[in-house]
Amino acid sequence: MDMRVKQNVSRISVSLQEKVLHDLDEMVEACGFVSRSQAISEMINREVAKHKTELDDSIMVGTINLVYDHSVAGLQKKLTELQHAYIDEVISSLNVNLVDAQTLGVILVQGPAKKLKMIADKMISCKGVSTGQLLMSAAIMPPLHPLPTQIWKQPQ
Numbered sequence: 557m558d559m560r561v562k563q564n565v566s567r568i569s570v571s572l573q574e575k576v577l578h579d580l581d582e583m584v585e586a587c588g589f590v591s592r593s594q595a596i597s598e599m600i601n602r603e604v605a606k607h608k609t610e611l612d613d614s615i616m617v618g619t620i621n622l623v624y625d626h627s628v629a630g631l632q633k634k635l636t637e638l639q640h641a642y643i644d645e646v647i648s649s650l651n652v653n654l655v656d657a658q659t660l661g662v663i664l665v666q667g668p669a670k671k672l673k674m675i676a677d678k679m680i681s682c683k684g685v686s687t688g689q690l691l692m693s694a695a696i697m698p699p700l701h702p703l704p705t706q707i708w709k710q711p712q
Contacts, residue, residue, distance in 0.1 A: 618672060621691065622661040623659070623687045625684045628683060628684030645675060649664065
């Protein structure tokens with residue numbers, strides 16, 4: 557049974573230069589999109605999410621993707637400490653060992669867009685991180701599992 561929810565769709569008209577249309581059609585085919593509409597919708601969604609992260613503090617979900625040299629002294633400890641420092645925003649992480657002492661780290665995050673950007677910037681700027689990127693989407697994960705309130709009591 558198809559469980560997809562039908563959404564309201566609005567049709568718009570877009571004028572493109574022939575070269576841009578040709579390039580779009582090549583991209584649609586190469587990426588496996590079903591249609592131009594699907595490809596354009598994905599691009600618009602990505603740009604709207606990017607725009608929201610720059611303008612407001614919407615709650616977003618995303619990943620911080622890092623490639624780093626795990627042989628750099630103290631780097632793994634620093635990245636772990638940052639994840640613990642922002643435990644309310646860091647949902648999960650995955651590390652994959654690559655060749656030549658490289659590790660791919662993928663950290664699943666959720667929270668205010670500006671805070672996620674700040675966390676990503678702190679991780680990406682660590683000595684030994686060769687590349688990093690924060691990818692966000694204007695979506696919210698459902699609550700995982702609420703912990704008993706006594707665990708979260710703050711000392712007085």
